Amino acid sequence: MAESTASSSKQVPSEMPSSPLAGSSDGPNPDLAPSVIVLGMAGSGKTSFVQRLTAHLHAKKTPPYVVNLDPAVPYPVNIDIRDTVKYKQVMTEYGLGPNGAILTSLNLFCTRFDKVIELVRARSSTVPLTIIDTPGQIEAFTWSASGTIITEALASSHPTVVIYVCDSARATSPATFMSNMLYACSILYRTKLPFFVVFNKADIVRPTFAQRWMTDFERFDEALEDSRGGYSNDLARSLSLVLDEFYCGLKTVICSALTGEGMDEVLTAIDECKQQYRDQYIPLYAEMRAKKVEETAKRLREDAKMGDLTSEVKALDVGRVRDSDDENE
Ligand SMILES: Nc1nc2c(ncn2[C@@H]2O[C@H](COP(=O)(O)OP(=O)(O)OP(=O)(O)O)[C@@H](O)[C@H]2O)c(=O)[nH]1
Numbered sequence: 001m002a003e004s005t006a007s008s009s010k011q012v013p014s015e016m017p018s019s020p021l022a023g024s025s026d027g028p029n030p031d032l033a034p035s036v037i038v039l040g041m042a043g044s045g046k047t048s049f050v051q052r053l054t055a056h057l058h059a060k061k062t063p064p065y066v067v068n069l070d071p072a073v074p075y076p077v078n079i080d081i082r083d084t085v086k087y088k089q090v091m092t093e094y095g096l097g098p099n100g101a102i103l104t105s106l107n108l109f110c111t112r113f114d115k116v117i118e119l120v121r122a123r124s125s126t127v128p129l130t131i132i133d134t135p136g137q138i139e140a141f142t143w144s145a146s147g148t149i150i151t152e153a154l155a156s157s158h159p160t161v162v163i164y165v166c167d168s169a170r171a172t173s174p175a176t177f178m179s180n181m182l183y184a185c186s187i188l189y190r191t192k193l194p195f196f197v198v199f200n201k202a203d204i205v206r207p208t209f210a211q212r213w214m215t216d217f218e219r220f221d222e223a224l225e226d227s228r229g230g231y232s233n234d235l236a237r238s239l240s241l242v243l244d245e246f247y248c249g250l251k252t253v254i255c256s257a258l259t260g261e262g263m264d265e266v267l268t269a270i271d272e273c274k275q276q277y278r279d280q281y282i283p284l285y286a287e288m289r290a291k292k293v294e295e296t297a298k299r300l301r302e303d304a305k306m307g308d309l310t311s312e313v314k315a316l317d318v319g320r321v322r323d324s325d326d327e328n329e
């Protein structure tokens, strides 16, 4: 059941909003239902996880609000990017490949994201949470302007949590595990939002090995020795030491989108993150906002100064022209 948002019949990106750190005019409200952004590498099980968590909440008679930001996948949700932006049309209209079209679709959608925020806030009293699925290619969201704008718009309005879905079966390779952890770490440091890692597909491989690797460097080192990766092993070994601090504060949940294992633990972790949003993110948000206001004020002062200088330069130019005219006469 798709809830129609502002539709863009003509697929032309209107002006991109600047960073919405300014956020909702009334500032963040920590009492609203949280929004959960589900990120992860392609095929890690994001969509399956969203669907399983949705079914789990339906079974508890507390259905969530679901938003799909993947323009390439048809999906029965409350708000679907596909209702606003036609992915195939974007490809032909702009002559783009699949990844470029995903990025452009997100850009188009994010120009109307204020409407999504309005809808999400309006549902906040009737749903326990909003779950947001993201495109397959993780970088289309995490390293794009639209991904940042969407994340900041949510975070400046109400509790926002990032869940990083990791494919446990693939993470048995120490190099893949390390790539996942680097992604997770960079997302955490970039968004500064309450965050946890879900080790999905636990029905295929018990991800207890991953939790051991995070708490005991020797065990990770042994796994690297067994995998005989040469240069990449040395790199993974060094990175593991660097990530030690990241591992220390990191929440992890073992789950399976296939069997439904771990869904209650996921809900508990979201609750903890909601509290963390109130205690840690909101003060940080106030700091970031004050800094932004200060930067803007500084820029305006500099612009004003430049304005004065420009008029002085113009005056000088006029003077110079007059002088040369005098010489010519
Ligand atoms: N056994 C098992 N398979 C799973 C699980 N979760 C997802 N899968 C399978 O993994 C594959 C990818 O799942 P998706 O949910 O499409 O993954 P995704 O991250 O949304 O994929 P993209 O959006 O394309 O990046 C599908 O074949 C799923 O059936 C799980 O917990 N256990």
Ligand SMILES: [Mg+2]
Binding pocket: 046, 047, 048, 070, 073, 134, 135, 136
């Ligand atoms: Mg998906």
